[in-house]
Amino acid sequence: MAVPIIELQKVNKWYGEFHVLRNINLNVARGERIVVCGPSGSGKSTMIRCINRLEEHQQGHIIVDGTELTNDIKNIDAIRREVGMVFQHFNLFPHLTVLENLTLGPIWVLKKPKAEAEATAMKYLERVRIPEQAKKYPGQLSGGQQQRVAIARSLCMNPKIMLFDEPTSALDPEMVKEVLDVMVGLAEEGGMTMICVTHEMGFARKVANRVIFMDRGEIIEQNTPEEFFSNPQNERTQLFLSQILH
Amino acid sequence: MTTASESLPPPSISTGPIAWVRERLFSSPLNTVLTVLSVWLILMALPPFIEWALIKSSFTAATSQECRAGGGACWAFIGQKYRLILFGLYPYEEQWRPLIAAILLVAMIVASCMPRFWNVSLPIIWVGGLIVVAILMWGGVFGLRYVENTLWGGLPLTLILATFGIAIAFPFGIVLALGRRSRMPAIKTLCIMYIELIRGVPLISMLFMSSVMLPLFLPEGFSIDKLLRAQIAIILFAAAYIAEVVRGGLQAIPKGQYEGADSLGLSYGQKMRLVILPQALKIVIPPLVNLFIAAFKDTSLVVIIGIYDLMQSAKVSLTDPAWRGFSIEVYIFISIIYFLFCYSMSKYSQNLEKRLATGHKR
Secondary structure, rough: OOOOEEEEEEEEEEOOOOEEEEEEEEEEEEEEEEEEEEOOOOOOHHHHHHHHHOOOOOOOEEOOOEEEOOOOOHHHHHHHHEEEOOOOOOOOOOOHHHHHHHHHHHHOOOOOOOHHHHHHHHHHHHHHHOHOOOOOOHHHOOOOOHHHHHHHHHOOOOEEEEEEEEOOOOOOOHHHHHHHHHHHHHHOOOOOOEEOOHHHHHHHHOOOOOOEEEEEEEEEEOHHHHHHOOOOHHHHHHHHHHHOOO | OOOHOOOOOOOOOOHHHHHHHHHHOOOHHHHHHHHHHHHHHHHHHHHHHHHHHHHHHHHOOOOHHHHHHHHOOEEHHHHHHHHHHHHOOOOHHHHHHHHHHHHHHHHHHEEEEEHHHOOHHHHHHHHHHHHHHHHHOOOOOOOOOOOHHHHHHHHHHOOOOOHHHHHHHHHHHHHHHHHHHOHHHHHHHHHHHHHHHHHHHOHHHHHHHHHHHHHHOOOOOOOOOHHHHHHHHHHHHHHHHHHHHHHHHHHHOOOHHHHHHHHHOOOHHHHHHHHHHHHHHHHHHHHHHHHHEEEEEEEHHHHOOOOOOOOHHHHHHHHOOOOOOOOOHHHHHHHHHHHHHHHHHHHHHHHHHHHHHHHOOO
């Protein structure tokens, strides 16, 4: 197996007394698409948030594309430039227009000229199918549109890895599909390493190379989607699947 | 036809002035009493004031006796003394210089408020403008007579103290607010101590300390100009208050905004400057302007260390034995000046809030 793009070695994390990540070991291959699921409070969001240092792990090693995450701010910045993240609540900047949201990172972090950043931004807005909203403010868009803008904002940084932290959980049901469609499109294009925390099992079946089940801070089971859904090994996985697949 | 399409008629609305009066002024017994009381108060107070200020007043009298004869306000006194009030002890024949300096300052402030100047030209305008103001006020070059800053006074002085006070205290306050939220314990402690210490002390005592105590701590023969000391005291004082207001704004910004900026790889400085502060400051415009207005008026406290600002020069104008007893007129005059500046700040801030409101519109 080639060198993994993300390595988590014996990662542990505590919130005070609460042991939120227990001995997490995970290797992600370049271009791999992983769906992480599990009951709420199982540490799945915390795990992917550790990968771009929005949360700090206290034990173990996290190595992203050859760079280890330490307190060194240079490493953190280098990794954040390679890792895009889409949040449950979009986290768009409400005081900037859609276009300004998309060009902020490229202009200030990647030091691209404004015209070039805007051209790239428009390209990705077209890809998420809302180029006509470029001059609006995020507050004027629907939830689904905002999330698509957020995806485009991450893509504008040209990341090698995309992390999705429950991207459809805060959306009204009728808007889930438009966001998933964009994500499926991104996956089918290939090349992008994706880790997606979601309960959208249809999405998992369709695009994931691997499904990971977490509970109480541990990785309980991981398998290909076919095996994972048709033949879950662990009792807790079976219970979880029976609860979400009615 | 479905039932949904059969909409209800709109609620009956009563329009017209009579309906308005009935609804707004006499809708309940309490409301009626309050209305009558208010009208009575206005009728009691307004006509005598108008009679005093306008009808019986004198605008042209040449002496105080003549002025008093009318029984109304003596605005002629203001006409006699306005140059002393506006420019203090500045040499009389040179007073065109502070006049131009004051106009220039106001013009620069107005320009700073207009978005069309929000680019590289603004710092250039300020640097150039301040040099001109300094040359005009001090003189000593280009054949202008040198005027010591102890002779400065009146409105230009008030404007200088307020402009520099606010312009320097604002960024300083932002730095203090960020410092107070810093994760570095030394910086955090320092900022907290500074803010709490300064907030716990009246401005008057700081002005006294700056003029009495500071020289004690400075090496022999080393002294800081009195005006500069007062200016520094005003800046230090205002900054502590601004810091707390800005901190309130920072706390109102959701964690997701920080994370969104972090995930893009923005540095701390970029994150604050481009994402967090624009939103935080927008939220705190009303309390910030409140502080700016307070700082503007608080400059009048420099009288206690013997600086002739607008307030003090107004008081000095009252000491002329030939024109005794027109203090009400003078205080109304300078109150109007203070009011014009403060009300402009207030109006501008409302305007700014409206213009910046687009971001949160849903």
